[in-house]
Each structure stands twice: as structure tokens, then as C-alpha cells.
Amino acid sequence: MSKITHKTDFAEISKLIRESRYKAVKAVNSELINLYWQIGEYISKRVESAGWGKSVVEELAKYLKENEPDLKGFSDKNLWRMKQFYETYIELPKLSPLLREISWSNNLAIMTRCKTDEEKEFYLRLSAKENYSFRELERQINSGVFERTMLGNQKLSTVLREFSGDVSNVFKDKYVFEFLDLPEEHSESDLENALVQNFKNFILEIGKGFAYLGKQYRLQVGNHDYYLDLLFYNRDLQCLVMFELKIEEFKPEFLDKLDFYLEALDRDVRREHENPSIGILLCKGKDDTVVEYALARNLSPAVIADYETKLPDKKLLRAKVEEFTALLAK
Numbered sequence: 001m002s003k004i005t006h007k008t009d010f011a012e013i014s015k016l017i018r019e020s021r022y023k024a025v026k027a028v029n030s031e032l033i034n035l036y037w038q039i040g041e042y043i044s045k046r047v048e049s050a051g052w053g054k055s056v057v058e059e060l061a062k063y064l065k066e067n068e069p070d071l072k073g074f075s076d077k078n079l080w081r082m083k084q085f086y087e088t089y090i091e092l093p094k095l096s097p098l099l100r101e102i103s104w105s106n107n108l109a110i111m112t113r114c115k116t117d118e119e120k121e122f123y124l125r126l127s128a129k130e131n132y133s134f135r136e137l138e139r140q141i142n143s144g145v146f147e148r149t150m151l152g153n154q155k156l157s158t159v160l161r162e163f164s165g166d167v168s169n170v171f172k173d174k175y176v177f178e179f180l181d182l183p184e185e186h187s188e189s190d191l192e193n194a195l196v197q198n199f200k201n202f203i204l205e206i207g208k209g210f211a212y213l214g215k216q217y218r219l220q221v222g223n224h225d226y227y228l229d230l231l232f233y234n235r236d237l238q239c240l241v242m243f244e245l246k247i248e249e250f251k252p253e254f255l256d257k258l259d260f261y262l263e264a265l266d267r268d269v270r271r272e273h274e275n276p277s278i279g280i281l282l283c284k285g286k287d288d289t290v291v292e293y294a295l296a297r298n299l300s301p302a303v304i305a306d307y308e309t310k311l312p313d314k315k316l317l318r319a320k321v322e323e324f325t326a327l328l329a330k
Contacts, residue, residue, distance in 0.1 A: 030100040033107065037099070040086030043079060073104075085111060088120075095121055101128040106137050113141055122146045122169070130208045139204065147317035148172040154324045155288070157295040157302060164275055165237040175205060175282060175307045182309050188245050192216075192229055209236045217242075219264045228261055239275035240265050243282055250286035250304055252294040259300045282307050 043060075046052040054076075061076040068074075088111050089095055098121075099107060106127050114120040123146065127137050151173035160167050179201040180194040195202045196215055203210060210232040217231040230243040242265065244258055258279045265277040280303045291304045 026101075029103060033100045033104060036082045036104060037086055039079065040082035040084070041090075043083045044086050047083070081108060092117060092121075095124055098124040098128050102132075103134065105134045106132065109134065109137055109141065114146075119146050122149070126169075136204055142311060142314075143176045143178070143205075144312050144314045144317040145172070147314065147321050148174050148176075148312075150321045151317070151324060152303075152305070155291070157298065159299060159301045160278070160303065163237075163278075163301055165239070167237065167278075170207065170209075170234070170237065171280065171303045171305070173305055174312065175305055176312060177202070177205065177307055177309050178311050180309055184309075186247060188229070188247050191245050191247060195230070206232075207234075209234055210241065211235060213240075219261065219268065221264050221268075226261065226264065228265075234278075237275060237278070238273070240270055240277040241280065242277065243280045246281065246283040248284055250281065250283040250291060250294075250306070252290065254281055254283070255294055255298055255300075255302065255304075258302055259298070262300050262302070276301055278303065280305060 043052065043057065046056075057079050058076045061074060061079055064071060064074045085107065089099060102124065110120055110123045110127070114123060123137065123141065126132070126140070126145070130136075132140070149169050149172050152171045153168050155173055156167065156171070177195065177198075179198050180191075182190060182194055186194075192215055199212070203212070211234075213231040213233055215230050217228040219226045219228065228242045229245045232241045232243070233239070234241050242258075242261060244254070244261070246254060258281050262277050262279045270277055278301045283304070283306050286304060286306045295302065295304065
């Protein structure tokens with residue numbers, strides 16, 4: 001008994017150490033971003049008031065290298081980036097706390113690669129929430145997560161729009177599985193197994209708020225057994241989320257099976273405190289008009305999305321976002 005008690009105590013102390021380290025790293029990062037902001041502000045104002053130019057900033061970088069030899073990251077190129085950083089966000093004060101929650105490399109990626117303030121805010125919030133590494137954030141930007149999520153928000157069914165949790169920015173119109181290395185011709189079983197085998201990347205694509213519960217999840221209805229392709233729990237929405245995989249273009253009849261599975265989940269698996277289950281029908285292509293008709297009178301919280309096995313064209317995605325935004329504005 002004492003050994004068990006001691007192990008519990010030791011685990012608590014270990015947890016305290018990890019939490020303290022995490023807070024220390026966060027505090028150091030926040031102070032570093034604040035320093036870069038102040039340097040950027042100083043240079044920006046001196047450029048405006050005293051005519052500082054390229055040669056002066058080069059002299060500053062040389063001076064810092066000679067007088068502060070332990071400091072790194074203060075080349076003339078980085079000093080100009082600090083100026084750009086300050087000038088990019090000085091008119092966006094609501095984003096200031098987010099800037100200090102993520103690393104400098106992540107800030108640079110968002111600042112230099114995102115075109116609009118809305119896109120910058122999206123990735124700042126996502127990076128802070130999901131605690132992305134630089135490589136993870138880079139992958140999300142390359143795969144057009146912002147555009148795919150904006151399209152997903154605009155195409156939510158009526159039932160999902162009335163969902164008790166905030167489903168905005170949770171689901172995507174298109175999912176990208178470029179990490180699977182699947183051949184063009186593949187089976188549903190191939191797709192399912194490849195997703196599970198590449199689980200870390202799969203979670204990165206669908207969102208870290210999803211907790212995996214299993215594949216081919218068994219449901220017993222009457223005297224029959226049925227199997228869900230993939231089952232998750234979403235911690236933010238507090239509900240079960242199932243993925244039904246199809247390697248062909250969406251057909252309206254696919255919804256009947258999805259509705260049946262959702263009903264079984266809600267009756268037999270969902271707990272009292274949880275929200276109704278959500279179903280994601282993931283197809284190899286879809287006609288948006290057919291999807292709209294199919295969902296018009298459907299009473300289940302369903303998402304119909306398609307998937308690709310290579311990175312999408314971001315220009316095409318951005319054009320689709322602009323097209324849908326213009327239609328909604330009419």
C-alpha cells in the first residue's frame with residue numbers, strides 16, 4: 001500500500017516540475033517577443049523621425065554583435081523583421097496577447113506568409129491553442145487550413161449551425177492526407193489503415209482537440225453488429241465524432257447509413273452530459289449542389305467533406321473562399 005501511495009506522491013511532484021518548466025518557458029518566450037516588439041518599435045520610429053536606413057541598421061547589428069557577444073538573432077535582417085513585426089500588428093491590438101503566446105519562428109511564418117489580417121488572426125489563434133511546433137504550423141499553412149476551414153464554416157448544415165457548442169473552425173470542407181502515400185486506386189480499408197498508421201499526422205490534420213476511441217468501433221443494434229470506420233471524442237464540443245470513409249464521390253444515400261450510426265451512438269454510447277454525436281462523411285469528391293440538397297432536410301448533425309492525397313492549390317482555395325464570401329454578401 002505504501003509503495004502505491006509513494007508512487008502517487010512522486011507522480012504529483014513530477015507533474016509540478018513539468019508544469020513549472022512549461023510556465024517558465026512560456027514566460028521567457030513572452031518576454032522575448034516583448035523585447036522584439038520594443039526593438040521593432042524603436043527602429044520604426046527612428047526610421048520615420050531620424051531617417052534611419054539600411055546602413056544605420058547594419059551598424060546597429062554590428063554594434064550589438066561586438067558589445068553583446070552572447071546575444072544571437074540580432075542580425076540586420078532580423079532587426080528589419082522586428083520593425084516589420086511591430087508595424088504589422090500595431091493597428092491590431094486585440095492580437096497582442098496571442099503574439100506573446102507563440103514562438104518567434106511561428107510569428108515570422110504567420111507574418112510573412114499570410115496575406116490578410118483575418119488569416120493572420122486565424123493562424124495566431126490556432127497556433128496558440130494547439131501549441132504547434134514550427135514544422136506543424138508550416139504544414140497547416142502549406143495545406144491551406146485557413147481556406148479549407150473558412151469554406152467548412154460556410155457550408156455547415158442547419159442542424160450544426162444550431163449545435164449547442166461552437167462548431168466554427170472545427171470542421172473542414174476538404175481534408176488533406178498528403179502524408180499517406182496512397183496509390184490513386186485504393187480501398188476504404190487501405191485508407192482507414194493508413195490513417196491509423198499515420199496517426200500523429202492525422203490528428204494534426206483534423207485537430208488536436210480530437211481524442212481517438214478506435215477503428216471499426218462495434219455497435220450492436222437488435223441482433224445485428226455494425227462497425228463505425230473511426231470514432232473520436234471532441235473535447236471542445238464534448239461529443240462523439242464519427243468518420244465514415246468513402247473512396248467514391250458523395251451520394252445522397254450515404255446519409256441514411258450515417259444517420260443510423262448517429263442514432264445508435266446517441267442511444268447506446270453517448271453519456272447524459274455529452275452533446276449529440278456528429279458524423280463526418282469523408283468522400284473522394286463531392287458535388288456541392290448535391291450536398292446542399294442532401295443536407296437541406298437532414299436532421300442529423302452531419303458534415304460532408306472530401307479528401308485529397310496531395311497538397312491542394314492554395315490559389316484555387318482562396319478563390320473559392322472569395323467566391324462564397326461574395327455570394328453570402330448578396
